[in-house]
Amino acid sequence: MxxxxxxxxxxxxxxxxxxxxxxxxxxxxxxxxxxxxxxxxxxxxxxxxxxxxxxxxxxxxxxxxxxxxxxxxxxxxxxxxxxxxxxxxxxxxxxxxxxxxxxxxxxxxxxxxxxxxxxxxxxxxxxxxxSHTELILEKSQLQVKASSEASDEVVRQMLRYVAEHYSEKFIFEDVSRAIGYSAALLHDRFKREVNTTFNDYLNQYRIKKSIELLLKGDKKLYEIAELCGFSEYKYYNKVFKKYIGMSTTEFIEQL
Known part of the structure; x- marks a missing residue:
């Protein structure tokens, strides 16, 4: 009201x-x-x-x-x-x-x-x-890169895979099979281009998408966790705090 x-x-x-x-x-x-x-x-x-x-x-x-x-x-x-x-x-x-x-x-x-x-x-x-969220994100550890920003075509494919499948449960071997390169090669090229591991980037991307849902305010936290590919809310909140510097509850209270 x-x-x-x-x-x-x-x-x-x-x-x-x-x-x-x-x-x-x-x-x-x-x-x-x-x-x-x-x-x-x-x-x-x-x-x-x-x-x-x-x-x-x-x-x-x-x-x-x-x-x-x-x-x-x-x-x-x-x-x-x-x-x-x-x-x-x-x-x-x-x-x-x-x-x-x-x-x-x-x-x-x-x-x-x-x-x-x-x-x-x-x-x-x-x-x-x-506006408030932008200020928080500026101070956060999130560094989500768009696929178009990558110079390596293989890395661009990996970034697109994340954008298309972040809400799903998958392992790195699924990415390897989808793109057609060995896991070792993909790990090396991804880290060289994005300056972080694939799993770290995936978590950052999922947190970014979860913030978009938090701003809408029409879903419960456990629903947001599931929609963004996290297996459980506690782990989602732990990852959120790692990158944003506060819990999901604290983030919502500041909106």
Whole structure:
């Protein structure tokens, strides 16, 4: 569930939004309510919501003051506006506001705006996870080479074999038979070209593919281990920690 904050000075409207709407069916849960921009700003800093649904004109601080004070926080904003405020609402564009709901509130329009905001939040979270993952990988021991980068044609075949069969259980003799060269020759040429052993490279490739699945967040760790060719989760976690410098659980917690 994504966290939704309601900021509205009119009590009846605020209570209707907090208690009378089925936001949960649209992937959101109301985590707080504020009567003005001052309270809204404090709750944004405290609760770190994903979506803020806010009126514009409010006492103490209006929506613009609140947005300015929390500009360093990452959330999607839905503006509630009356007809005579709509021109004023255009100011919010510089804060990344893309959704405007005109009062009186039409529930269908509001739910549609919530759905669009949820999609934006998903993209924001994905970008954040990818950026963080890139930083982690830069510090990691992973050095996965693309087959096109290899100058040795035999090594290119070995790299392609890994890309096509990494999810399967196989031994080096299977690679030798598939390519048509002796295991000893393949070991020597691979290490000379890639600067590591075949088994080490295979583990690195499997870890890289497992990170792609971890970022999607729709599979359990033991499923990811199996899909990436590891015989059991404990061994997968051990290999993951060797190259990434942290366990899979620690990696997920940092996303």
């Amino acid at each position: 994504y966290k939704l904050l309601i900021v509205e000075d009119e009590s009846l409207i605020r209570k209707r939004l907090v208690y009378g709407m089925d936001f949960e069916s649209h992937g959101c849960v109301v985590v707080g309510e504020a009567r003005d921009g001052q309270e809204g700003s404090e709750l944004i800093k405290k609760l770190d919501p994903d979506i803020v649904l806010t009126d514009i004109n409010m006492p103490i601080k209006d929506a613009f003051d609140m947005l300015e004070e929390t500009i360093d926080f990452s959330y999607c904003t839905i503006i509630l506006s009356s007809y005579n405020e709509f021109a004023n609402a255009q100011r919010a564009i510089k804060y990344g506001v893309t959704e405007f709901i005109v009062k009186p509130i039409n529930e269908t329009e509001l739910y549609q705006a919530i759905d669009r905001a949820v999609e934006q939040v998903k993209q924001l979270h994905l970008v954040r996870r990818l």
